[in-house]
Amino acid sequence: MNVKKTSRRTKSGIYSLAISLVMIALVIGANLIVSLLPKSVVKIDTTAEKLYTVSGQTEQVLAGLSEDIQIYLIVEPGKEDSYIVNLLGRYAQLSRHIKLNRINPLIHPTFTLNYSDETVENNGVIVTSSARSMLVQQNDMFEYGFDYTYYTNATVFTGERKLTGAIRYVTEENVPTVYQLSGHGETTISERLTEAIVTENMDLKGLDILTAGSIPTDASAILLVSPQTDLSADEASILQRYLDQGGKLLLISGFCAEPMNNLYAMLSAFGMEPVQGVIIEADGARSISGYPYYLLPVLHEHTITNPLIQDHAKIVTPTAMGIREMATHRSSLVISPLLMTSDKSYSKTDPYGTQTFEREAGDLSGPFRVGMTAEERINDRDIKLAWYSSDMMILDQADDIVSGSNIDLVVNTLGWLCNQENGINVRAKSTVTPYLTVSTALKNIMGTVITVILPAAALAAGVAIYSYRRRRK
Template identity: 30%
Template sequence: MKKFNIKESFRKGVKNKRLRHGSYSMGLALIVLAIIVVINMAVNALPSKFREFDLTGQNLTQISSQTTEVLDALTKDVQIYLVAQSGQEDETTKKLLDNYAQASDHIKFEVRDPVKNPAFLNSYQDMDLYNNSVIVECGDRKKALSPDQIYEYQMDYTNYSSTVTGFDGEGQITSAISYVTSENLGKAYTLTGHDEAAMTDSLKSLIQKQNLETEDLNLITADQVPEDADFLLIFSPMADISAEESVKIQNYLTAGGHAFIVAGYTGGTPQPNLDALLAGYGLERVEGVVVEGDPNHYTGSGQAYIVPDKESHEITSGLEKYILMPMAQGLQESQDHRDTVQVSSLLKTSDAAYSKPDPANVTTMEKEDGDIDGPFMIGAAITETVSAGEGNTGMEDTGTEGADTADTDTEGADTDSTDTGNAEDQSASKETRIVCLTSELMFDQGIDSQVIGGNMELVGKAVSWLTDGEEVTVSIPSKSIDNTSLSMTAMGTLLGFLGCIVVIPLAVLVTGLVIWLGRKNR
């Protein structure tokens, strides 16, 4: 019997080509596996903003440049909590808050389970908290955001079910950070008493996100526009303002006040005093409703659903989304306004636009005799540098009876305003600012959703411009949700890439090698 020699057998095995090739393949596989493990460890060490990507284009969890500016300006520490039971955390909100914490050393973020930590809620008994509520606090000031504020819903009354239509996480959270870190909050007064349109939920939410308090103002009973007003909102009145109110508004504006005026088609109801006020600042309303003749400037809903051109201005800067202005009224710059008044177009129709003077009795949308030729402004911004002690100069020679009445009362009203309003520094100058838009329907959520929030983004930037001052304002619109969010991590992308160029080819190679060796040994 021949003795088995282990050393000789091993030496022959090393010389065997098949065994040598198999060793090479195994070594290569181990090297590739080691590389994948090392890359995986390196990628997991990176912040999530570098590891995860939103492939839907909605960027629900990414923070915008405006939020970055707010975070960069922080000098106080802000604590944020996501109140959620373990395993029930909203991943979109959680990921967004992670990005806030990574963007600023002043932001601290924690998830708190109220079931496991019931004592945590003792400090927030004055707040209505729900699963996935967000608490933002700085010092003694705090604010709670419910899931219904973070997400937007649309109710289907046919089956009484709701569908998520928008994610307003960034806008609400950045607003809350601004709120808890601000020393003073702004205030907007809404003119009442003229059958004004009700503010839409979208507009209310936007003003709330700007950290502005709102209060109704009746200028029939009030002596003046309050001095703490950041701006006066005149929201689509159907009836005219009185001559007395016109004087009070004019006094406020000539002292450097700001106004947001939505003045659209009123159904033929004359508004001579409001027209006189606008004319004093270089704007004239064109009779009727604007119709577009250029197919590139209206939607499938009809020629009165105008998609205007955005003109160059601070308000429209960086605004990439479309604007939709249904049933807008045209504006033209008057030729005889004061030289100190600067009128800037924000939104403009095409040259093919025209106005239907009597839209209630329109028989055709085609241009016909009697229609007023465009183009028109349907959104404008006005500025005027004034002395802090300057009196009323804007109502002369406007050509209406209401304006004449206002002029008669101007001297006394101006004296009162000067005596009470600006005794500190008569020589200082201020800038009057006015934004005028001519479509009430543009504020409707359904209309706004057709341009993916473009309308409210414009309005938000306009409010920021009007409240430009000491405090940071926030005008981040909600993000529309029209499909399921799809995210892929950087590691997933890497594994997919390696799978395609390494694992699959290697598997094919090994399979082919096994088949070839099997056939060779037959």
């Protein structure tokens, strides 16, 4: 009897040992296989902002490379920035034309002088091609501010935007020139917007049409921001002639009490007209809480807005005026909405004289467009116009409300106008660690499950197993 028991125990032990050895072999084999896979497969980016994942725009730029790009990371050993190192590694994985090199400035102190007269900081990056080079300093890849979601100091990583822009800069043959009109009390655009435009490899210059007498031949697009007085008849005629010849125009304007007959007449030639007044949004989900004139319009699908829609970004348009497609226009014109208010919105036709935000008799009913484009192709010439009807949307304070989406939208629009869709702006990414937010209801449910239901279930299962074993005996 004891021999049989010993035999069974021996067989059971051998069986268990065999199973253990097989499982160990499987684990070792799986680890060996995984170790041979590329890092892009085995590393998963779980950060909310996708800090270690490049955007579709960057992938498109890298896929289009036809020559080798040398990237030099200037850094002393042990002082590498993890965000920059990981990002450069992803670039190299995505394109065989990206050649990464680490340069220790302690060993090669004069190396950077071949490319820049600036003193290069640790983690500075030099991007170079056969045509030109560009230096991106570490400080240029980070922005510092305050995160109002978590009420803490926030660091925003803009490395992908800067480095992808540098790659485009060293590989593109021509850099588009955008002329900003002046002479009508226009708003000076912020340093933030200027930097974003330059980062996207566009040359931004000023232009007074009356002084110049014409639009320069190298103009890729014209930018008109918040004019406070109307264009003269001559200026409107020059601008109209430029557009008819395949020109591009971005207009950012708001409600203005001054008549703009010449400007609006020119826009009407391309099927667009204003709805005079300031829009109030009655749908609480489509405006900033407590500020019904700070609109959060719906984004419509377009080459300009698609990257923002994919990122679930919001746009804020303070004190916006309505704009609309004219009832009749040339059939060759293609008018597309970009931003739209809800059907609960309404427009105050006399915003300076109104005493309330509540709806009154005489207010115009929505929905309204607050962003739209017009396109027309004539004799192989592509005419493009874009119009946003909130001049406050480009202010830094408004841009902060939506974490930079407003600036992204403007730069995307200029990229579309200049036929640089592959340069659509890469969004910056916050390095703030997001907190898990649990509602009161969910907290109560989880508490009940953990403290009552699970212990009760375990106790019931124990009693059932004990009773079953008692009956078997």
